[in-house]
Amino acid sequence: MKFGIEFVPNMKYYELEYYVKLAEDSGFEYTWITDHYNNRNVYAMLAILALKTSKIKLGPGVTNPYHISPALTASAIATINELSEGRAVLGIGAGDKVTFERIGITWEKPLKRMREAVEIIRALHSGKPVNYDGEIFKMNGAKLDFKAGNIPIYIGAQGPKMLQLAAELGDGVLINASHPRDFEAAKENIEAGLSKAGKSKEEFDVVAYASMSVDKDREKARNAARIVVAFIVAGSPEVIFERHGISMDDVNKVREALNNAFTKGDWAGVGKAVTDEMIDCFSISGTPEDVIERIKELSKAGVTQVVAGSPIGPDKKKSIQLIGKEIIPA
Numbered sequence: 001m002k003f004g005i006e007f008v009p010n011m012k013y014y015e016l017e018y019y020v021k022l023a024e025d026s027g028f029e030y031t032w033i034t035d036h037y038n039n040r041n042v043y044a045m046l047a048i049l050a051l052k053t054s055k056i057k058l059g060p061g062v063t064n065p066y067h068i069s070p071a072l073t074a075s076a077i078a079t080i081n082e083l084s085e086g087r088a089v090l091g092i093g094a095g096d097k098v099t100f101e102r103i104g105i106t107w108e109k110p111l112k113r114m115r116e117a118v119e120i121i122r123a124l125h126s127g128k129p130v131n132y133d134g135e136i137f138k139m140n141g142a143k144l145d146f147k148a149g150n151i152p153i154y155i156g157a158q159g160p161k162m163l164q165l166a167a168e169l170g171d172g173v174l175i176n177a178s179h180p181r182d183f184e185a186a187k188e189n190i191e192a193g194l195s196k197a198g199k200s201k202e203e204f205d206v207v208a209y210a211s212m213s214v215d216k217d218r219e220k221a222r223n224a225a226r227i228v229v230a231f232i233v234a235g236s237p238e239v240i241f242e243r244h245g246i247s248m249d250d251v252n253k254v255r256e257a258l259n260n261a262f263t264k265g266d267w268a269g270v271g272k273a274v275t276d277e278m279i280d281c282f283s284i285s286g287t288p289e290d291v292i293e294r295i296k297e298l299s300k301a302g303v304t305q306v307v308a309g310s311p312i313g314p315d316k317k318k319s320i321q322l323i324g325k326e327i328i329p330a
């Protein structure tokens with residue numbers, strides 16, 4: 001099993017650098033940096049991380065084909081690959097509708113746009129001039145004037161069609177999920193995409209991009225996950241609740257509690273509205289033994305990389321070290 005870790009660049013560069021180096025020293029193989037316009041620029045932060053680390057693979061988790069051209073994405077990640085001496089990975093997904101609304105981007109034809117963007121990025125990384133007459137993107141002899149090197153492309157995907165696209169075009173898929181049931185459900189679409197491209201599952205990385213919270217004290221770990229789980233619940237489609245047998249009543253209580261938190265500052269109410277079964281379904285939370293158990297189940301469901309996503313634990317530093325000491329070697 002490979003291990004990755006997610007960081008949101010909502011902190012100063014030197015804090016991010018500290019955590020990523022700690023993760024590298026703790027044995028994590030990948031670090032994925034999220035990309036939303038309102039946080040620090042993902043490539044500026046990756047450039048610093050590239051120079052300050054020596055082993056860990058690094059890339060956006062995930063950028064999108066809306067807020068910059070695929071030609072810029074191809075160039076930016078190739079620059080990170082050069083700075084990191086060949087450790088860059090590109091995570092790209094359809095982007096976040098709510099965030100796009102704030103900056104006036106219309107979220108349309110995500111499948112088409114993702115297909116065209118990934119094809120263009122791959123073509124530009126090959127080093128040859130690119131002519132591309134797409135429905136959304138056009139390239140007329142575009143070419144990078146420096147060597148990109150081999151950069152794996154991972155696609156962020158949840159929906160059935162995007163899962164198929166990810167398996168067809170990508171080297172891996174980043175699935176925002178923490179429970180084996182979600183990966184069992186994704187299998188059919190991943191297999192369909194792999195067979196369309198004539199790829200074997202051995203050459204494809206199925207990544208559980210999970211919310212994780214680890215501590216020696218189970219209750220502390222699980223309580224630390226409540227707010228993140230609430231946001232995941234609020235943003236998940238109904239089909240997911242049916243899959244996990246979570247009642248819409250409970251879901252609506254969480255959505256209402258989040259509303260109250262934003263309008264009246266009642267964040268304690270959010271934690272109370274999140275049920276234990278929501279914590280089990282939408283995060284990997286508990287002691288190192290609990291997490292190891294879950295990772296075994298995920299491996300049986302076909303997962304080949306687990307990414308420790310927010311909150312990582314009640315104390316980020318201690319939890320990163322605990323994962324490195326007791327979970328990665330297990």
Ligand SMILES: C[C@H](OP(=O)(O)OC[C@@H](O)[C@@H](O)[C@@H](O)Cn1c2nc(=O)[nH]c(=O)c-2cc2ccc(O)cc21)C(=O)N[C@@H](CCC(=O)N[C@@H](CCC(=O)O)C(=O)O)C(=O)O
Nearest residue numbers: 034035062093095096109110111156157158159161162176
């Ligand atoms: C678009 C959407 O695809 P999805 O795979 O569910 O995308 C949801 C998320 O993956 C996507 O929002 C990601 O960008 C979210 N995301 C992040 N999004 C961000 O903006 N920033 C991040 O840092 C980020 C991290 C991240 C990490 C892992 C991960 O899995 C996702 C992450 C969807 O609805 N897919 C449907 C298909 C929709 C469809 O058919 N659309 C039609 C027409 C739609 C129209 O134009 O109205 C079309 O595309 O042509 C499907 O797969 O079946």
